[in-house]
Amino acid sequence: KAGVTQTPRYLIKTRGQQVTLSCSPISGHRSVSWYQQTPGQGLQFLFEYFSETQRNKGNFPGRFSGRQFSNSRSEMNVSTLELGDSALYLCASSSDRARGTEAFFGQGTRLTVV
Amino acid sequence: GENVEQHPSTLSVQEGDSAVIKCTYSDSASNYFPWYKQELGKGPQLIIDIRSNVGEKKDQRIAVTLNKTAKHFSLHITETQPEDSAVYFCAASKTSGGYQKVTFGIGTKLQVIP
Numbered sequence: 001k002a003g004v005t006q007t008p009r010y011l012i013k014t015r016g017q018q019v020t021l022s023c024s025p026i027s028g029h030r031s032v033s034w035y036q037q038t039p040g041q042g043l044q045f046l047f048e049y050f051s052e053t054q055r056n057k058g059n060f061p062g063r064f065s066g067r068q069f070s071n072s073r074s075e076m077n078v079s080t081l082e083l084g085d086s087a088l089y090l091c092a093s094s095s096d097r098a099r100g101t102e103a104f105f106g107q108g109t110r111l112t113v114v
Numbered sequence: 115g116e117n118v119e120q121h122p123s124t125l126s127v128q129e130g131d132s133a134v135i136k137c138t139y140s141d142s143a144s145n146y147f148p149w150y151k152q153e154l155g156k157g158p159q160l161i162i163d164i165r166s167n168v169g170e171k172k173d174q175r176i177a178v179t180l181n182k183t184a185k186h187f188s189l190h191i192t193e194t195q196p197e198d199s200a201v202y203f204c205a206a207s208k209t210s211g212g213y214q215k216v217t218f219g220i221g222t223k224l225q226v227i228p
Contacts, residue, residue, distance in 0.1 A: 105157035
């Protein structure tokens, strides 16, 4: 069974630009969650999608948005990038997070904003 | 909201010794406590979890204990090996509004010295 796939693995963007990250969950998983990981803040929850609907959202500004497609693949978009957005962005998939099922993480996308 | 505190932030042990990482949580409604291991350049991987109706769970060299009254849970690694070196995250999870809300600890960097 293929794991969670995130693309791209590395990305360098300029302040003010926008970026789109992609996450393909494990086959059959309908829940995709996104996290921002930084050395000082640990894993911060961004949002969760289930069956194409945003089901839960963390405390991030509106510049951070996401969506989920009918095949459960998810994208995350960050507009007007700031230097502080540099981080490792992780997505996790599960069959149904609301039922407390196990979440599997991808390897992440390392975003650097210069 | 839920607050998860994790100690220590860094831990060095000699190969063969035991390692203990402790977490406390604030929300008594939390009922699922996973532990993740993150190796360099990889996403977090679930290594063990425990639900609130269980006090202890063991899987080979890894064990987790939960004290619901005191709201703390711990990860125990016995006979540590160099490949145990990684960052470990605890998390507390509860069902809220029909979905699972997960809060992570800040992480513990474990170094096993050969």
